[in-house]
Each structure stands twice: as structure tokens, then as C-alpha cells.
Amino acid sequence: MASQPQAAGEWRGAAALVTEPPCPPAATGSRIVVRTSAGQVAGERAAGVCVFRGIPYARPPLGPLRFASPRPPEPWSGVREAVRFSPVSFQAAIPNRPVPPGSEDSLYANVFTPATTGSRPVLVYIHGGGWQAGAGSMPAYDGTRLAERGDLVVVTFNYRLGVLGFGLHEDLTDPETGHAANWGLQDQAALLRWVGDNAAAFGGNPDDITVCGTSAGGATAWQLSLLPGVRPLIRRLISISPSHTTAPGTALTPQDSRTAYAALAHRLGTTVAGLREVPAGALTDAWTQLFAPPPGDRIVSSGRWYRGPVVDGRTMPAPDHLLPTPDVPVLSVHTSTEGSFYTGPASPEPLPAPRDEAELVRAVREVLSLAEPDADDALARACAAAHRSAAREAGLPGDPRSLWTEIWGDAFFRHQIVRFADRHARAGRTPLYAMEFAHPALPPHFGTPHEATSPFLFGTHRLPQFAAAFGDGPAERRLSDVFVDTVAAFARTSAPHTAHLPEWPPYTPDRPSTLVLGGPGFAEVTRTPKLAQLDFWDAVGWSPRL
Template structure:
């Protein structure tokens, strides 16, 4: 169905648009309007639990879109600032839109995928509010929820039977359904369904690098920005089956009673999933309990290998990582990333065991490239590069052979973050992209100053992200220089800081030590 473009002005602060599914009332938000909590799929409950998202049902009358929809079921984690008054519910598949008043001139669309290690987070987090970006860029911003953890990224398909089918990669299938909703509905909000940029961070960025190799997702987005993607955190079916079996052990549920999962209280599923999320990266450092799976169905290949073999979608890409990615995991005492020399050694031992082609000499050469490898600083650097920096480079290498690619490294940190030895840690670039500072319950970002410099950095990042969205080329640097595309010959990388620099092959020695071919972090 196509959007009908019927617009009704109501009260001075409301705007109702008619979508293919029904009328949606939005509310003024600064100089733009927002519509929140619009369903893009049927509630994934009852017989749809553990199944692909189904089409949403049209509604009668006018749907009031003042408030965000429920958050995807997940455990409690204080590192993710979520409003405690918001409801968690399986019926969570909703989108949010920020847009200037539709005027008949289609605007580019930016669709955000939130991060959270595939098990946490929500589109309702204040840092993801799309108002400022929509205003600044005269674009349409879309954010959405998708299933997480046990219900979204635990692959139970090894327990499927003729009577009960557990589908794989449900969270990715939700993301595709949200993009299909954008294609079919966004024109009603003034957006151009043929000019969609998909952007996301952490597991949201990893979802993007995966979707860029998924045939079913081709054509649903036309540019991509992957911020700190853990692109190699995608595992095989055999490993997924082992994790699923452990999940049943935690629940004390025999395999012949796996059908009980369909009716089990969601709180019990989440609690068991939380145990698994904490347990797996401790037992096997460098891995996640739940993530996309190479099921040979939706996801046909390991994504990074697919990039290197030329199987990624032919679209422009911005990709990058943060200078001090791993620091925040040490600061938060999170088990999701190995941050001690002992854990890093365990990670490499696991790599050697799972990948016999990796010689002990090769692994020793990598460790030797880090002078402080036996100290916390060295362990953090190795973990940063294993999880984020090298996967981003491997993706860029493969993609740049056939499509325009730009590489960045986010280096900026406020004085308090430098003093706390967090620096440009994981996710610290998010306020700069959206322009939303001060969204934490207790936000120390500017306790020692640095606001003016941060606002300047934010403005430059937003200009580049928005220019890429509109023109498929990121905005120029200050002065006459432009952000040169990344190639395997030039390795041009934009270092984003108080003063940005375009550098050829930063950290060359570390890149050479890791090599140019994918290592199996599975």
C-alpha cells in the first residue's frame, strides 16, 4: 500500500497524517513534529513468539502518537539510561518519527538502530531523541524498537520440530520489518523512501554490517553509517546450538519440553537470558551470548568474510570506531569485553583452539605489537582492536573495492573523561551525533569544562552525517580539504577531535600485526 499524503492540522501543536495503516496524530517538537509508538509489526506474542514479525493490522480512527511504545523485555542494567517508568512488554515493535511539516517536497530519511550488545537498550533513550538532527538537517528521523536478548538473538532453531518452529535472527528480522515499514509509510511523513540512510552504533552498527550482506535487506536502505560495529560478533549455527542448550539447562527444562518456552512468563525467559549474557563472555572472553547467527537462511555468510569476498550491498558507507573503545567496559566492570591481560590471553587461547590455521607465532606477533600487553593499558588496546577497530578496517577494505567508503576514528574526549581514563570510550560519540548532551541521570561530561569544544565537534559530525544522508558524500573538513574516501592504498582516516585531521593509515604497525584477513572471533 502507498501512503495517501492526507494531512490534517488539528490543535496548534498537533498534526495528523494518513498512512496506509491509518491516521496518526503527531505533536509539535521544536520546529518539527514527532510521532511516537507507531506499530510496524503485529505483537510478537502468543503463537508469534520466536517467529518472524507479522504484518501490523490497520487501525480505525486516529491513533494518538504522543508517547513511546513499550520497551523490549530485558534485564536491569544501570549502564543503559532508561526511564524506569516506561513499561517493558513483548508488544514492543514500534517506530518513532521526527519530521518537518510535510510540504510535498520529499526529504531524505535517517533510520537509527540502537545498540546494547543485542540484549539491552531502547529507542526511547533520551540520547536518541531525533528532534535536533531533524531540525538541523531538514530530514526525517526514524528510530525503532526490536526484540532483544532471549526473544531476539537467542537462536533456538536447533530445537525446532514439525509442531514447533523456532526461527533464527528474530531481532534482525524485526529490523528488516521496520525498514519495510519505512519504505511503505514514510512518504506520509514527508520522507523519501528512495533516500534512506541506515545508521547505528555498537550492536546497532553490527546489525548494519550484517544487514549489508543479507539479500533480503538489499534495496531497503541506500547508504549506511556503522559506528563502532562489532562486525565479527556473528556466530555459526553449531555454536548457537550449544548456547541454546545451555539456556535450557539454566531453566532446568528438558529438551523434550522445549515447547514450554512458548507459554513461559517473559520475566523467567529474561532472567535466564541475563545469566547467559554474563556467563558466556567470562567462560569464552571476546564472545557474546546472543548475537546474529549465520543460519544459511536470512544470514547466508559470515558478514566480514562476505565483505571481503565482494558480497556486500553496493551502497556508500561510513564506518569507524572510537580511540578508547574498551575503557568504558573496564570503568563499568562489564564482562562483555576482556579488559585484563589474563582475559585477553584466554581470548587468544580460544582463537587458537577454534582456528587451527592461526599459528602460535601469528598470535604472538599480534601481542608483541602492544608494548604494554601484560598491563591493563595494553589489554584494553588489544581488546579494542579485536572487537571494534580491526573488524571495521576489514569491512572497509572489502567494501571499498566496489563502493565509496569513508573511515573515521572518534578521538574527542572532554577533560573529565580524560581525567577518569575513559577518554573517547565506547558510545561516547552518541551525544555528538544527535546533539543531545546531558541525557544521563548524573552526567559528568562537562564537570571540568569542555562544552564549547564538544558543541563544535558535534556540529561538524552532524554536518558530515547529514551531508552524507543528502548527497552520499560527507561534508568537507574545515577549510579547503575534503574527507577523502578510504581505499586499501590510501587508508585515509578522519580523526575527529577538537581539530579534525585526515591521516593516512593511523596505527599502521598494529594493523600490519593483525593482518589483512579476517580472524575468527567466533
């Protein structure tokens, strides 16, 4: 049963119970200095929390350090100002997503903390963007509200992206570490080590780190929890809307990655090792051009949609579905219509929505071919028919756009998220809690798209660019507060239980229970919605096969 509505003023998070001042007593904008492992940094008090921006967690990966494992930051003397965000990581432009000027000198962290004293849980947030875009400094990820209300130390950061961050080639082997792949994933591991060394300086407990991420960040958070080198640092995992990397859809095979980097070097008139000396803009442009043709016309057959971490046996020992399930408590979150991110007006891959059955079959075949190159019209018709039948039985819309949206979301997100939860429930030794975020977007957006969670987790739905899509009334503020409280409770106790939620048991094979947050009932624990839609993907052995 859903919890009863309360007045907005009655909703209080964990931060309301904290008795010490949220920052050292000082006026807003006052300077706050702490000592990190590399030197002193000066942040500022803002909106009730202490904020430190642009702290180096690794040496700039420039020149000979391009395609190298991250190195510890160079120590400095005196006090380094930490009041401005660093540049975003160098990245290619993506349709409908304006990108500020980027830089290879981007390996910096941002810390939001209620106080620099104490020993709070730490939440490390990994931004998404398909392993090719984004930044920890984006407005959606402002950690102020999450830190203040949740009484958490919140860390956001940048990592290397695209051709500079995710790939594999032995000619790029780092002579010091032997690594030759997934430099962005290595950055994330380095950030976690930096947090372990420095959390106490910011009022955090280095033995109480929760790793959280959305989309590509949710997938790599899962991968980090399986890496022996950083697993001891991770106490809990929050994986939001991940698309686990699997060739050919969301990763290159090792051989295809070798082929791609060799082709890139040939196109630029150099060797693979010589790619370290090519200007970043030329390198990124050439990589974009290499993957610009339709998937069937490229020189490689994998990496058909996104190009995330590549299996190298070290930084990524194997695809997630072939590795043990994480041995830490898990909060697994997905949205009710993940696919509407790709079929709505701000899609990063804008395509006209199908209007009739013929257009639907063609659109579905194109979606399926991203992971199954041999997908044909027969498979597309079977997929559409299965989803139409499931929609009819559930009383959901069955128009072409709605079906296409559900197929997008199931193919690359919801099917694997639910099946990974099933596997964890069967084979895992820790609890997994499942959540479906269901707050609807405002027209002309529709459904609850992929990445709709971030503005509510961080309380940044209030910003004009997000309020236009998700709203900023009392209901939305209440929803954000409850989401923050839920995540904070999990980061503190390994159970997402708060006074404002109904009883929420861990997910089990015989009781696949999911908290639906933001739907008509506001907060309801129910059998995982739309399970019937997943039968098609199971029947065709959709990858990843669990």
C-alpha cells in the same frame, strides 16, 4: 589540513538552508495528524520538529507470536495518539546500565521530521546494546536535533533482544514464513519495510533511506545491507563501531544455539516449542543463568561474550566476512579508543585494570579467550609486547591500563572495522569513507570510548548524564554540529563533504585515509592512525579472517 575554527554562531547545518516552515505553522505542542498504512496517528510539534512516538510497525509478538516472524500491525480506526514512547523491549539487567521495565509488546517506531510535507532523506537508526539491551527511546537517541539541523526524517525503534530476539532452533519454526532464527533481525527488516511504505507520510523520500547504527546496531545495519529481501530499500549505510558477529566470541554457532534452547526448555520444565508459554521474566532469567558461568564452564563453547545473530542461511546467510561487501556507499566510523568503554568506570563488565606486567598478561589472556578459547600466556605476552612496541613508536602511553584498553578495542572493533574497509576498497564498487571519532572523555573516563559517538550524532551530549562525561561547551557543540552536518551530507549525496571539513577522499588500499574528528586538530584527514597495532592481529589470523 584542518578547517579553520569559526565562531559558534557561524556554524550552520543543512537545515539553515530550508525555506519551508519546520512544521505546519502552529504553536509548540500542537497536534499533527498523518495517515500511515495501518491508520492515522497524531504526533506533536516540539523544538521545531514534528515528533511521533510509539507508532506500531508490527503486531505485538505475544503468545503464539513469540519467536514468530513479525506480522504487519493491525489496522485501527480513528486517530491513534503517538506522543509517548512505547515500553522498551524485554531485556535482562546489565551491570552499570539501569533498565526500565520492559515488555514484549515493544515493536514501535519513533519519527522525528522537520515537516510532514516534502521529500527528505530518511535516516533509520538502529540502537546498540550487544543484541541484549537498549531501546530506540533512550535519551541518547532523541532525534530532534539530528532531524532539525540535518533536515532529515529520523526514525528510531525497538526490536526484540536477548533470548527473545537472537538465536536459532527449528522447533521454533514459524509456519507462515519458515523462519526459525534471529527474530530481532527480522524486526529490523520489518521496520525498514514499514519505513518504505510510510516515509512519504512524514515528509520523507522512501527511495532515499540511509541505514545507520552503532555497536550491535552498526553490525546489524551492515547485515541488512546484504539481505536481498531488504537491500532494495537501502540507499546508503553508516556503520558505527560495529563488532561483526562471529562465533565463538559474539555469536552462537547454530548447533550451540540448539543446545542452549533445549537446555533452557529442560531447565524450565517444558519443550522448546513450549518456551512460547513461559513468562518472559522466567525465560530471560534462565537464559542469563545459562551463560553466567565462565565461558569454559558453560554447556556451549560459543557465544562467549555477546550472543548476536546466528547463521541460519536465511536471515543471516553467512558471517559478514564470508559475504560480498555492501554495494551501497558506506560511511564507516570508529572511536579512537573503542576499548575504553570496557576499561572505564562505567564498563558493563567492570574489571579492575591491570597494574603490572603479570596482571596485564592475565587480563589480555582473558580478552583473547573470548574469541580464541585456547589462548595462553604466550599469546597474551606476544599481544602485549606488540602493542607496547607500536605505542612506543607512535608516542602513545604504554602503561598496563592503556595497553589493555587498546587490546580490547582492537580485538573486537578496530581491527575488523579497518580490515573491512580494506576489503571494501579492494573489492567494492562503491565509495567507503572512514572516520575516527576522537573527542576525549572527561576524567575519570578516559580516551574516546565505544558509543561516545551517539551523544554527538544526536546532539544529546548536552543532557546532564552525558555532559558529565563528554562536556557541553562551545567546542563540544561545534563538534556535534559538524558531525550532524557530515552525516546529513552523506545521507543526502553519498559523500560526507561539508564546507567545514578538509578534502576527504574515499578510502583506498594505497591511500588508507581517515577523517579524524574531534582530536587535537579538530578535523584532519590523515593516514589511518595506529595501523601498526593491527599487525599482531593479522599475524595470528584473528577472527574474522578477511
